[in-house]
Amino acid sequence: MVRNRTLGNTSINFFPVGLGAMPLSLEGHPNEAQALEVLNTFVNGGGNFIDTANVYCVDDSDVGHNEQLIAKALKQYKNANDIFVGSKGGLRRPKGKWTVDASPAWLRQSCEKSLQDLNSDSIFLYQLHTPDPDIPLTDSIGELSKLQEEGKVQHIGLSNVNVEHIESALSITQIMSVQNRCNLFERTSFKNGVIQFCENNNITFIAHSPVGGHYQHSQRGDNFLLKKLAKKYAASTYQIMIAWLLYKSRSIFPIPGASKTSSIKDSIQAVNVKLSKEDMQSLEANIN
C-alpha cells in the first residue's frame, strides 16, 4: 500500500487519499442521507482528511452547506477528533457565481462563520481559496496569521497559487499546504515548479480535481491508455489517475471528489495500485 501523507513539517499523518467534499453541495447535489453516506464510506474506509470551503453550496443563500454537512457527519463518529478538516475562505457565491474576495474583513467573517458551521472552536487547516488581484497577498495572509494567533485556525494553506505567491506568503507566516488543480491532463504545477518547491520546503501539495475535475472527469476516464492500464492492473481508470499522482511525489496528496459512495469507495482503493515506472512514463508521454 502507498505510504501515508504528512501535513507540512508536522507529524500529522493522512491516509494517502483525502475526500474533496465539494460535489456534495454544488447544484444537483445528492440529498443529505446520500451525502452523509459518502462521508461515512470515506471514514470507514480509513480516510481522515476532508476538504471543504464555505462556498461549497449552490449560491449565496446556502453558504456553509458543505461544512454543516461535515459537522453533522463528524458528530456521529467516536473518532471525530482523528478526522481532519481543511476549509477555505476568499470567495463569494452571489447568485451562484464564483467571485473573489480575499479582503481581511471578508476572510475574518468567513472564518468565523466556518467555525460555527463546522461546530468547532478551531479550524484544522484554513486555506486561502485563491489570491485576490485587488488585495495584496500579504494583507490576506496577514489576516490568516492573526486568526491563527487567536487560535481560530491551527494551520494555514494556500490554493491556486504559483511559486511567487508561496514565497510571498512564507515571508509572513508558515505555510503547511498548497492546493492546486493537478491531474494527468493538467500538469501546470509540475511545469511551473510549484510541486518541486513544495517538496523542497516541506509543504504538502494537495491535488484538487485529481481525476479531471467536477465537469470533465467522465471524458478523462474514457482515455484509451487509461483504459488499457486499468485492465492490466484490474483497477478503474480513476484509480490509475490517482495512483499516478501518489507515485509522482510523496508531497502530493490527492483529494478526489465524490457524490456517490461507489466513487469514493473506488478512489480509496487507488492506494493498492502499484504502477510500474514504465507505465508511469508511458502515461506521461502519451497523455498531455
Ligand SMILES: NC(=O)c1ccc[n+]([C@@H]2O[C@H](COP(=O)([O-])OP(=O)(O)OC[C@H]3O[C@@H](n4cnc5c(N)ncnc54)[C@H](OP(=O)(O)O)[C@@H]3O)[C@@H](O)[C@H]2O)c1
Ligand atoms: N481549491 C480550489 O479552487 C478547488 C477547485 C476545485 C475542487 N477543489 C477541491 O478538490 C476536490 C476534488 O475536485 P473535483 O471534485 O472538482 O474533481 P475530481 O475529484 O477530479 O472529480 C470529481 C468527480 O469525479 C467522480 N469520481 C471521482 N472518483 C471516482 C471514482 N473512483 N470512480 C468514479 N467516479 C469518480 C465523482 O463523481 P460522482 O459525483 O458521480 O461521485 C466526482 O464528483 C473538490 O471536491 C474540492 O474539495 C478545490
